[in-house]
Amino acid sequence: MDVVLLLHGSRDPRYKESVRAFAERLGVRYAFLNELTRPSEAFYVPLFVAGGGDYRRAAALAGSSVPPLARWPGFGDYLRSLNADIYIFHGGDDEEYISDVKSLGLPYVFLEGEPSIQPSSCRDLAAPVVLTRGIIYDRIEAAWRDAGCRGELLPPLFEQEGFVDYFSQALSRLLPHAGGNT
Structure with missing residues (x-):
């Protein structure tokens, strides 16, 4: 399954580099909400700390039922x-x-x-x-x-080693149960 992390986005090069490095460590792709017009054939994971307008917009655009991080197990x-x-x-x-x-x-x-x-x-x-x-x-x-x-x-x-491990394990538990475009 081709997984794409869908994030808010920023013009800050530190933000972009951090997202790139995190996605690379996980072996997934990424896209930014402000740059995405139409999702490709992939499973999009809206990656936001908590719900809100930007999360709802990303989830709707991606056709994903993956909740924001605050609702992830653990x-x-x-x-x-x-x-x-x-x-x-x-x-x-x-x-x-x-x-x-x-x-x-x-x-x-x-x-x-x-x-x-x-x-x-x-x-x-x-x-x-x-x-x-x-x-x-x-x-x-x-x-x-x-x-x-x-x-x-x-x-x-994204800079915390423990978070990389947590995220990888939690994502693998969420993916089989999440609806959306798989």
Whole structure:
């Protein structure tokens, strides 16, 4: 089965390189939502941390029923294994996105939305729950430092060896059960 990871996309070359390297390690292809007009004969996996407008658009375009990562079996456990004191999500005002983040049962703040990164958010170890380096990771890092936080920020998910292993195993469990274009 030809698997294609469908991601949001970015003009940031660090984002593109990170996606390319991650897909290569997994032996799958990738495509960006802003560049995809018509899916080819492949199984598309919309790869978004949580639900929301962009995820819904990607899932509809791909004809895929693969849920966002927040709903994957073991994703919350993987995040907990990082032993972070706080988890930083991109955020926004989409209720589906907020609900998915809350369902993980982790202490969290949002880059955009409430609760936001504040001095009271500062901890020794924070986990930005983003896929790659790039504009969003940079904004999280700047907001963290602007709030006066001096704790360590973990790297994005695609750079974590444990995430590569988790993702590969979880994807293989999801594929036989997912609907869409196979």
